[in-house]
Amino acid sequence: MRLELHRVFVNKLVFGDKTGVRDGILTVNKKELLALISEDELLGKNLDIDVAMPGDSIRIVPVKDVIEPRWKIEGNGQIFPGMLSDVDPVGEGKTLVLSGAAVVTAGKIVRFQEGIIDMSGPGADYTPYSKTCNVVLLLEPADPKMDKHDYEAACRMAGLKAAAYLARCCAEAKADRVDAFEHGNIREAMGACPELPKVGYLYMLQTQGLLHDTYLYGVDVKKILPTVLSPLEVMDGAIVSGNCVSACDKNSTYVHQNNPVIADMLKRHGKDFNFVTCIVTNENVTLADKRRSSGYATKLAAMLGLEGLVITEEGFGNPDADLIMNCWKAERLGIKTALLTDEYAGQDGASQSLADSCVEGNACVTAGNANEVIVLPPMKKVLGFPDEANVIAGGWQGSLAADGTITVELQAITGATSELGYTKLGACTI
Amino acid sequence: MQKCVVVTNNPALYRIISAGRLIDGSSLDVLIDVRDAIHLGSRMLTHPLCGNLRPCQQPFRSVLIQNNPEALVHLESLSMIEEAVLLYRSYQNRLLLPCMLSETLCEDYAFVDFELMRESLDRYGLLSRNGALSPDLALR
Known part of the structure; x- marks a missing residue:
């Protein structure tokens, strides 16, 4: 399989008459985009769209998901298969990417589950989404007493629709850079360099229930048996986040699309090891499921003759x-x-850092301590509901001071300790 | 006779299950009750740390167990619950109790606690009324 990501760089967002991109400026027809997301009768009448640029004195809270605008311009299937598009396989052909742009969905769902993005100040250093030009969807339910499953799905779909719309409107744009990725079938991948070890990626996805779910080709991952997946399919949105737990280590849809573990393993394929395949698995609540999925996923790895596995988790505790x-x-x-x-x-x-451990787990990379406390100075503008800082996981009653300062643990900052490594936190030897 | 029951301090969840034990106490009290049951032969069917919040952020806790009177202690369950109790004990003075929360926040926590258990409750046949939980009603 070969997938080309045709990257159009975006460094500025403006509202205008026609959605499109030129010279790094993404123009958004706000009325048209609002009309698109308002088609969903589950969403309320007071939807709004705003923009937040890197360096702006803007706080976005509460954040549900972040999505990168992508649209397939050649090849089988379309972006977000089984969710926004039909269920045909993706991962080959050409996909246009509005690099530097992102769609952020914001609004209250189950309040303590969502996160904060600061576009400037000390908090901005902890979230990758302070570096993107954000189209922020401010969402509300049509009925405040609406079933939370329906509302979560409506918010999720609004974000995906907006991201696909933005990229689709720019489908004719000339790419600033083309990144080509190739990944052979399992026989080819195993034999790329016969003397090198055969390594796979065990990709654990959050799947515990409402706001703790993830979707693969539109299928609720808590209902699957572990399965193999090409790393290139992930880049075309085969995996979509439906969860918000916790903000710091939630794998947003954006991070799935840009999974740095996959990117690095593809780079090192044929040099340091043979990157054979991804295996996706779940993180269910029922112990029988845990035993079944862990047994099945590792059995698949053994059947494929893998000698090494990189394993990433999503979340904490369970x-x-x-x-x-x-x-x-x-x-x-x-x-x-x-x-x-x-x-x-x-x-x-x-x-104790983790809720469980084993002697075999002697090679572990950390993305940081989610409990570290940070003080976020007030911002000139807040998109959303600032008082949510008092109830968000990582905050506490009193987190929000009268002047708008927020004192929280990193847990409350969207993407701060990404367990896919999409974060600026790291360690160095001194 | 083997029987599945839920041990919970979530009144909203307790009202819609067919077999359970409501603990009038904290999340830690739930875990201790489960641990005691495991010593009497029960085994855990769900993970005691489901969800993604730390102990001091988790006012409700629900664990599904299977009572097996006369059975030998299930060591895997015992190990898992002891780890969970230890973790919660390290936060003992900072535990979040339902009575410390506003009504709406309490409803949100109770609702998510139920959502985390929904799949398992359904699978083991413990949902007594189609699993429809309306926390704002059930908590009153």
Whole structure:
């Protein structure tokens, strides 16, 4: 399979008469986009769209998801298969990407589950979405007593529709850069460089229930058995986030589209190892599911003859149990593992970081401590509802001061400790 | 005789299940009750740390267990619940209690606690009324 990402760089957003891109400026016809998302009768009458640029004194809260505008301009299927488009396979051909732009969905759903994005100030350093030119959808339900499942789905779809719309309107634009990715079938991938180890990527997805779900080709991942997936399909939106837990380590749809683990493994394919395939798996609540999925995922890895697995988890607590089961089961099948997670080690960093552990888990990369406290100075403009800082996970009653300053743990900042590594946090030896 | 029951401190959830034990206490009290049951032969069917919040952010806790009187202690369940109790105990003085929350926030937490359990409750046949939870009604 070969997929070309035709990147059109965006460094400015303006509202205008016709949606399109020119010289790095993405013009958005606000009326047209509003009309598009208002088609959903589940959404209310007071929807709004605003823009937030890097460096702006703007706070967006509460944030549900972030999506990168993409549209397939050649090849099979269309972006977000099974969710926005038909169910045909994706991952080959050409896909236009509005690089530097993002759609942010904001509004109250289940309030403590959502996050904060600051476009400037110290908080901006902790979220990758302060560096993107954001089209912010401010959403509300048609009926305040609406079923939360329906409303969550409406918000999710609004974000996907907006992202696809923006990129579709720019489909004729000339790419500033084309990134080509190739990934062969399993036989080719295994044999790319016979002397190198055969490595796979075990991609764990959050799947515990409402606002804790993820979708693969439109299928609720908590209902699947682990399965193989080409890394290129992920770039075309095969995986869509339906969750908000917690803001810091939620894998947004944007991060799935730009999964840095996949990008790096593709770069190192044929050089340091043979990157054979992705295996996607879930993080269910029922213990029987945990045993089944971890057993099945590692069995697939063994059947494929993998010698190593990179394992990323999503979330904290319950998913730690899945991470650890995947780790020791793989290791006992003779497959070396490297884990990527974040930590909840308390505000002083001295508490136990993960809810579970095993002796086999001796190669682990951390994306940071979600409990670190940060003070976010007031912003001139708030898109959304600032008082949500008092109820968001990572905040507490009193987090929001009278002058607009917010004191929270990193947990409240969208994408701060991304367990796919899409974060600026890191460690260095001094 | 084996029987599945939910141990919970979430009154909203308790009202719509067919077999359960309502704990008048904290999330930690729920975990301790489950641990005691495991010592008497029960085994856990759901993970005791489901959800994605830290103990001090989790006012409600629900765990599905299967009572097996006379059975030997299920070591996997025991290990898992001891880890969970230990984690919650480390936050003992900072636990979030339902009585500390506003009504609307309490409803949100109760609702998500139920949502996390919904799939498992359905699978083990414990939803007594189609699983339809309206927390704003059930909590009153």
